[in-house]
Amino acid sequence: MIDDPAPNQIESASGALFGDPPQKAATSGAYRVLARKYRPSRFEDLIGQEPMVRTLSNAFMLGRIHQAYMLTGVRGVGKTTTARILARAFNYEVPARDGHPAIDKPTVHMDEIGVHCQAIMESRHVDVIEMDAASHTSIDDIREIVDSARYKPVMARTKVYIIDEVHMLSKSAFNGLLKTLEEPPEHVKFLFATTEIEKVPVTVRSRCLRFDLRRVETDALIRHLDMICDKERVEIEHDSLALIARASEGSVRDALSLLDQAIAHGAGAPIGVENLRLMLGLADRARVIDLFDALMKGEIAAALENLKEQYDAGADPAQVLVDLAHFVHFVTKTKVAPNVADPAATQAERERGAFFAQDLSMSVLSRAWQILVKGVEEVKDSPRPLPAADMVLVRLAYAADLPTPEDALKRFFDAQRGGPASGLSRPPPSVPASGPSLGAGAAARSVPRLAAQTAPSPAPAPEGPPTVILKTFADLVALAGEKRDIQIKAALERDVRLVRFEPGVLEFALAEGGAPGLAAQLTRKLQDWTGQRWMVALSSAAGAPSLMEQAEAAENEKRIGLQAHPFVRAALEQFPGAMIVAVRGGEAETPPPTEAPEAVLDDVAYIDDSEEEDF
Incomplete structure (x- = not known):
């Protein structure tokens, strides 16, 4: 028996933006967190996933609906929500009424709540089976799916299996799913969600249509949070929204959870930046900029005092360094790409960031970034974070005004000539186009290439290779290079300590580590290269030093x-x-x-x- 949808569940597009209708949420008595209350129920409601929505819309319009879908991405970007929306699209059905025709086919245009939609979005539909692979990892769990897939759906048009965190399945479970996944019954669809796609076997991935859900951009996330605050009648500053969006790192669920926490923390009062920062334990952005200013000026005492004040106010030292690294990145991006705007940046960050971008060189900013990236790891691993962070700031302050190696050498030679020492603002000396020398090994391998001499002959021999006369050992090394036998050439330079050399005779001692079969190998090579027999022997004498x-x-x-x-x-x-x-x-x-x-x-x-x- 199919339950008819309640009147308040059949709404227009404006009334079905998110999972539960507002009337039901208001009268149910139980509080629903924002991440569930404002979960999208249509493809149009997904934010930041426009490429996936466009591909799915075209596929449904053309009737090219795949049998299995793989949804991957970081936490909180909508993988499970997209799977439920797809399950709703597979089984969308609206009865005819008020002159509107019935809809009984798969579609992505779901302007109102259909017969099966509410049960699917609440994860209680009998034909939409959701399984958490983290707690159902064995072949027995997959065997149940394979056995039940043979039977037609009870109520809906399509039986849908949603497997969350599919990468947690065992190897035998994946193997047991392969045949059914490749040739499922016509009434079955598979939807997989995972945060670690590399752990899913390629045999499974190749049978699915894959969609990589992206992190939500900061400006889109700010607009989404602002819209929810309007619906919840919550007063919040724009900078607070930017702070939440930045802390969520592109995850919509994380952003809504932080907003929920901020509303509870404020107890109905307007949400300001300072209270939000105290709640999250984040550093004050203005204080971080002042800290960066003191470090670039080399004012170590002021920098340490700034960090201590932030620590006393509840900021984590590692987080202060992370924010400091973010500001270095912001200044660097402002320097190299001033037209690229950051919607999460405050007015103070934009103004002072532009000043630092004009005043500081790329070498100073790059060095600051390297020190901070390494310093964050040191602070997180240290049993005493504050002293570790102090040492990172001391290192950064001392490095801020250090000249580059080119500047240091230029200063030194200017002083040697008696002229004024060049400052940091002077351009560095030109760097030679060639890189540094590779050292003695490369010098040993660069033996002058001597042309092998060919025996004069009035007429070439009708058959067989030409006779080549080698007068010196250097001619032999050069000939190995001409023949492009790098292995023999390197052995001649490195392992051969020459005792005797004359045409047809080569006697040498083997250097330490040399191959014992080198003599036999040289005998064959010399006969092939010169057209005559050679006597190659190892000697017990010490021999001359090798070319290397x-x-x-x-x-x-x-x-x-x-x-x-x-x-x-x-x-x-x-x-x-x-x-x-x-x-x-x-x-x-x-x-x-x-x-x-x-x-x-x-x-x-x-x-x-x-x-x-x-x-």
Whole structure:
């Protein structure tokens, strides 16, 4: 038997915006939280999910209704609500009355409450079965679904199975569902919801039409909260709405829960920013901006006092750093994209953020962001959050006015020439197009490439490879490079300590770690490459240093010689802990004292390990 809908349940589009009619909610006696009271009951009521709504509308209009849908996204964006709306759309039915024709087909245009709609939205319809996979994970639970799917629905047009948190099903449960999911009866539809789509087997995902529900944008969430406050007759400041929207991180359910809490906290009074901030334990945005200002000026005492005051007022130190990082991001975005507006930003944030964006460089903002991101983790893991946050602020204040490495070197060489030291506002010196040297290993591999000599012959041999004469070991290394045999070339440079080399004969000692089968491998390669037999043997003699060892020795000699240069010696003394890691270009001899400092700078790569890794 089908229960006729109550008169107050059949309403126009304006009266069916959300799940329960206002009259029923007012007379039921039990309070319904805002997240349930204002749960959407139509596709038009979903906010922030326009691409999904458009795709589903076109699919229903064309009659291309899929057998299974996978709804994924973060918490509170409407996955289960969308599943219930889809179940309502599959079974939408309105009897004929007052000259209006009956509706008895799947549709997304549900302007009034149908025969089955109220029961479906209240999760009590006999043909719409909802299952929580977190508490029903076994193959036995899926076997019940598979067995019952064979029977036609009792009341509605379509039997719908809604499985929430489907990623919690066991492997055997997923396997037991595959056949029915691929070829279900015509009267069955499956709707899956999950927050961790990567845990759902690809065999299940490939059988479903997938929709990724997005986080709701801040401005759309603010408008939604403002509309609900009007309906609930709650007075709230716009900045309070922005604060709730920002704290909810795009989740509609989180935003409505925070609004519910704020209404109860205010006990009917207008909801102001200060009371809301105290309730949530958030930092004062104006104080956060003052804190950032003090840090950028290097005023450590004022910054620590600011943090202490916020802590005494109930703010979490880790949350203060998070808000500080958000403001750094806001300033950086204002600097690089001033036309991109942030609807959740306050007037003070916009005005002072524009000032900081014009006054601070990108290197300072990037360094502040890196320190804060690392500092938030340190504070959250620390047993004493306030002292840990103090140390992060001290680090940030000291780093705020530190010059970049380019500025520091430019200052140093300006001072050496006797000119005025360059300030932070001066442009950094140009960076060479080539990157830093790769060190001794790369130098060893860059052996000069010698062209192999071909034996003169008045006429080419009719068959067989040409005869190649190798006069030196360097010719052999070059030939391996020409043949593009990188493995043999690297072994010749790294593992071969030459004892004897002449055409047709190669005798060498093996360096430590060399492959024992290198001699046999070289015998085959040389015969193929040169067209003649070679005698390759391992020797018990020590042999000469390998090419890589020779290159490393030459590199060390260059560095030792360059350390005696007055400019280099002064630079090493100026930066304790610095060292020369590579010498690029030029010869090993020391440049003349009259050479310009920039010429020396172009040939030396420095590493300063005296500062922390953040800088």
